[in-house]
Amino acid sequence: MTGTSSSTTDSSPDKPLTLPLLALDIGGKRIGVAVCDRFAISVRGIACLFRKDQGWSRQALKLAEQYGCRGIVVGLPLNMDGSEGVQSADCRKAAAELRQLSDLPLVMQDERLSSWTAKERLYAQGLNEKKVRERIDQAAAAVILEDFLAAHPELKESLHG
Numbered sequence: 001m002t003g004t005s006s007s008t009t010d011s012s013p014d015k016p017l018t019l020p021l022l023a024l025d026i027g028g029k030r031i032g033v034a035v036c037d038r039f040a041i042s043v044r045g046i047a048c049l050f051r052k053d054q055g056w057s058r059q060a061l062k063l064a065e066q067y068g069c070r071g072i073v074v075g076l077p078l079n080m081d082g083s084e085g086v087q088s089a090d091c092r093k094a095a096a097e098l099r100q101l102s103d104l105p106l107v108m109q110d111e112r113l114s115s116w117t118a119k120e121r122l123y124a125q126g127l128n129e130k131k132v133r134e135r136i137d138q139a140a141a142a143v144i145l146e147d148f149l150a151a152h153p154e155l156k157e158s159l160h161g
Contacts, residue, residue: 015105017070017071017105017107017155018071018155019038019071019155020035020036020037020040020068020070021035021036021040021072021145021148021149022067022069023109024073024141025075025114025115025138025140025141026075026090026095027051028051028090030048030049030050030137031048031050031060031137032047032048032136032137032138032139033049033138034046034144036145036149040155043145045135045137045138046063047138048134048137048138057094057098060098061102069104070104071104071105071107072102072104072105073107073109073144074094074095074098074107074108075108075111075141075144076091076092076108076109076110077091078110080112095108109148109151114140114144115143118136119132122136122139
């Protein structure tokens with residue numbers, strides 16, 4: 001976990017979130033994609049989409065369908081003081097595009113330090129600089145999803161209720 005904050009913004013989607021979930025780390029060039037299983041036991045990065053590709057949102061939704069996801073978690077890049085900047089506005093715009101194409105519940109998750117955490121994990125696995133660059137986006141999406149799940153233990157608890 002990032003350890004800085006587990007806050008969720010816009011955490012009340014129109015419909016309740018249920019597992020499994022798809023997570024997106026939306027950057028200016030690339031979009032990391034991660035999923036969790038239906039018990040939220042494992043989270044893994046699965047793809048990297050390219051933002052310039054006009055069909056990125058449909059590709060993301062196709063992955064959500066392929067993995068049986070019932071909701072989407074989008075990383076919201078907040079400044080270290082918690083304020084929103086240009087990148088936050090861009091992510092909100094991308095999230096709005098997804099909302100127009102799908103009725104899956106969508107929430108925004110504070111993603112401060114997710115890329116840093118992902119990079120540390122990848123280096124700890126012994127990967128070189130090139131391999132880290134190739135995998136950083138989907139690894140960051142996995143960190144975002146792990147943070148979201150940690151902040152919402154009720155998602156796991158509802159499975160046992």
